[in-house]
Amino acid sequence: MNIIPFGPLLIQEKLTDSELAYIKEGFYKQEMVNIKTSLPDLSKRGRMDHTDKEYNGILKPYVEQYLNVMRWNGTYELTSLWGNVYENNDYVPPHIHIKCDLSFVLFLEMPSKEVLNLKKREGMLCFMYGEQASCWAKVKPITLQEVLPREGEIYIFPQNLQHYTIPLLKANTKRVSVSGNILLKSND
Numbered sequence: 001m002n003i004i005p006f007g008p009l010l011i012q013e014k015l016t017d018s019e020l021a022y023i024k025e026g027f028y029k030q031e032m033v034n035i036k037t038s039l040p041d042l043s044k045r046g047r048m049d050h051t052d053k054e055y056n057g058i059l060k061p062y063v064e065q066y067l068n069v070m071r072w073n074g075t076y077e078l079t080s081l082w083g084n085v086y087e088n089n090d091y092v093p094p095h096i097h098i099k100c101d102l103s104f105v106l107f108l109e110m111p112s113k114e115v116l117n118l119k120k121r122e123g124m125l126c127f128m129y130g131e132q133a134s135c136w137a138k139v140k141p142i143t144l145q146e147v148l149p150r151e152g153e154i155y156i157f158p159q160n161l162q163h164y165t166i167p168l169l170k171a172n173t174k175r176v177s178v179s180g181n182i183l184l185k186s187n188d
Helices: 017-029 053-069
Strands: 011-014 044-047 075-086 102-109 125-128 144-147 153-158 162-165 175-185
Touching: 011 053, 017 053, 017 102, 017 175, 053 075, 053 102, 053 153, 053 175
Parallel strands: none
Antiparallel strands: 011 153, 044 075, 075 175, 102 153, 102 175, 125 144, 125 162
């Protein structure tokens, strides 16, 4: 059997320990001033320096791998980077990103799956695509992907792929991530 890939390209990779350590160090050195967005406020959300050469160098092989799979021949620019701290009951509802072509989320800290209530999908990162099937449809399309992220994992996806998080329900747990946007530039 040959499965034909169809739909938005979503990749998941794992950073090396040294790459993760560098980004964590930069994250914890920054001042976390809440960014005003249309999304619910998290415990903390703050801008990071998207022009930092080390951040760009770390992200480069992962972004280029994505671009190779989608056969992109142009260049790209990291246009924004921000950190997020999710604590008790913090979540982000379904949304997309604007003024970019690709988005990503990188997990710096994540509770272990033994701590989470997986029956309630606690801590999941969810991606939605396409139309939902009616309850009478005999053939149900796959329109939802849910992943339980682990520390050091990065997910890269098209900016218009809806995504959201399921809250952490346990006290004294937190999820820390860095998100960013990428603009593609044609070589024409």
